[in-house]
Amino acid sequence: MRHPFARTAATTVALTLALAACSADGEGDATSSTAPSSTAPTSESTSSSSRASSPSSSSASAKVVGAPAALTRAVAKKYGDHPLDGRAELGDWRGAKVAVVSAGDDVTLAVRPKGRTGWKVVGGWWPSLGAEGKADLGGARHVLVIGSDARPGQDVERSRADAIQLLGVDGKGGAGLMGFARDLWVPIPGHGHGKLNSSMVFAGPSGQVSSVESLSGVDVDGYVVTGFDGFEAIVDEAGGLDFVAPEALDSHLPGGQIAKGRNRLSGKEALAYARERKTLPGGDFDRSRHQGLLLAAAAVQAKLKGPGEVPAMLSVVDEHASSDLSAEEMLVFTASFYRVNPTKVGHAVAQGPTGMQSGQSIVRLDDASKRSFRDFRDGRLS
Numbered sequence: 039m040r041h042p043f044a045r046t047a048a049t050t051v052a053l054t055l056a057l058a059a060c061s062a063d064g065e066g067d068a069t070s071s072t073a074p075s076s077t078a079p080t081s082e083s084t085s086s087s088s089r090a091s092s093p094s095s096s097s098a099s100a101k102v103v104g105a106p107a108a109l110t111r112a113v114a115k116k117y118g119d120h121p122l123d124g125r126a127e128l129g130d131w132r133g134a135k136v137a138v139v140s141a142g143d144d145v146t147l148a149v150r151p152k153g154r155t156g157w158k159v160v161g162g163w164w165p166s167l168g169a170e171g172k173a174d175l176g177g178a179r180h181v182l183v184i185g186s187d188a189r190p191g192q193d194v195e196r197s198r199a200d201a202i203q204l205l206g207v208d209g210k211g212g213a214g215l216m217g218f219a220r221d222l223w224v225p226i227p228g229h230g231h232g233k234l235n236s237s238m239v240f241a242g243p244s245g246q247v248s249s250v251e252s253l254s255g256v257d258v259d260g261y262v263v264t265g266f267d268g269f270e271a272i273v274d275e276a277g278g279l280d281f282v283a284p285e286a287l288d289s290h291l292p293g294g295q296i297a298k299g300r301n302r303l304s305g306k307e308a309l310a311y312a313r314e315r316k317t318l319p320g321g322d323f324d325r326s327r328h329q330g331l332l333l334a335a336a337a338v339q340a341k342l343k344g345p346g347e348v349p350a351m352l353s354v355v356d357e358h359a360s361s362d363l364s365a366e367e368m369l370v371f372t373a374s375f376y377r378v379n380p381t382k383v384g385h386a387v388a389q390g391p392t393g394m395q396s397g398q399s400i401v402r403l404d405d406a407s408k409r410s411f412r413d414f415r416d417g418r419l420s
Contacts, residue, residue: 102126102139112157113139113146120167129349131356134365136349138373142166145345147373149365161370163377175374177209178417180256181363182247183333184238184263185312194265195242195360199235201312201329204250204258206417207374212382214419215333216254216410217326219389221401224249233400238263244362253403254388254411259371260363268358269312270305275354279303281311281335289314308332326387334385337375345376384419386410 100114105126114122124141133152138145139162146162164171185201186194202218220235227248229240237249243261251258264272273279281303287296291313293306303311312332318324340347352368361368388411390404413420 102141104128105137105139106157108155109137109139109148109150109157112148112159116146116159116162116164117167118170125346127346127349129351129353129356131352131365131368132361132363136352136365136369138345138348138369140344140346144171145373145376147369149369151365158366160366161373173377175207175209175377176370178207179209179367179371179374180204180206180258180414180417181371182250182258182261184243184246184261185269185329186238186263186265187235188265194268195263196239197265199238199246201326202234202246202250203326203329203333204254204256204414205333206256206414206419207371207378208417209374210418211377211379212416212418213375213378214384214386214414214417215330216385216414216419217330217387218250218253219322219326219387219401221322221392221399222253222388222390223395223400223402225252231395233398243360254414256411256415260361260367262355262359262361262363262368264355264359266309270309271358272354273303273305273308275358276336276339276351278305279308279332279335280339281308281332283311284331287311287314287317289317323387323389326389327385330385330387341376345373348372382418384413386414386419 100110100117100122101124102110102113102122103125109126122141124139124144126137126139129136135150137148137157139148144162144164144166146159146164148157148159150157161174161176163173183201183203183205184199186197187200188194188197199220202220204216204218207213218234220233222234223231224234224237226232226237227241227245232240234249234253238246241248243263247258247261250256279302281301283296283298283301286298287294287310289310291310293304294310294314296303296307296311312329313325314328315321315325340351348369352372363371386407388403388407390402390407393400393402410419
């Protein structure tokens with residue numbers, strides 16, 4: 039059944055989630071707010087200094103509170119002769135540094151790759167620059183979010199997938215969120231066919247991605263995977279999750295007593311809401327829908343805090359999850375959701391009728407889900 043994501047977001051919470059040239063300068067003082075200006079040359083060095091490159095007037099006068107000098111210079115290049123007075127927030131992703139520089143309504147996304155000293159502007163939007171400030175967010179992208187069913191002592195990346203959610207953006211203000219029934223019958227790389235949630239057991243997270251691609255026909259850019267403990271930690275370190283439950287939950291799982299209406303979920307409560315299926319009328323299909331509702335609530339909460347929260351959020355996720363997305367890919371993808379129009383976002387669950395295959399109860403994809411896949415290939419669900 040299709041669910042309009044815009045209504046989901048409206049009923050879930052008030053709108054998370056979800057991954058320049060090199061310089062000789064290091065990270066420097068994190069509180070540095072201006073790029074260094076050139077000093078007057080001595081009589082001995084007048085000739086050589088006149089030939090040496092020096093910061094442009096715009097770079098020299100640029101002010102970015104919280105930014106190292108190399109980041110300020112990289113962002114100032116985007117502004118050219120336009121004034122720059124902003125604030126930087128920094129974070130980490132897979133050994134690289136990520137930054138969001140806010141200046142009024144402008145947002146600049148930058149990355150300092152692992153082992154490098156220079157920063158590179160990788161995207162953003164700059165309304166203050168007029169025609170020169172057209173948004174740059176990389177176009178359509180899809181990322182698979184996987185919740186692993188690993189128990190204590192088990193490998194998170196080689197256990198069954200308990201949650202399989204595909205997020206997409208079209209780079210034009212549209213987006214989508216599609217959940218997958220775990221028992222869908224799919225090709226598994228190197229292992230014939232099996233249930234979708236077993237792909238990660240046989241072929242790891244990249245195999246889970248391949249199975250989703252084979253089933254849906256959607257190109258997936260990468261994955262983010264976490265286990266039960268990681269999920270709880272992410273929610274708790276974010277200060278909890280504001281969530282409006284469409285109906286009460288009465289589950290045997292720890293934290294599974296959740297009232298209908300507005301809640302502030304702890305990590306344990308959010309995990310129970312994401313895992314429960316036995317008490318739900320639609321079983322696993324409703325569980326997948328619940329997981330989508332939680333992601334929507336996280337997106338709402340993050341959007342309300344503004345894009346400056348992205349680096350801190352990525353640092354938390356990086357500590358408790360694994361991913362094959364680069365810092366540039368993750369930063370731009372996450373920031374893209376701040377440009378999404380809520381009326382151009384859809385929510386669906388890939389499902390279908392049950393049947394038997396190789397002695398197992400399985401789910402075969404229905405026609406409505408196939409139509410949703412075709413609709414979602416551009417990053418937006420209608």
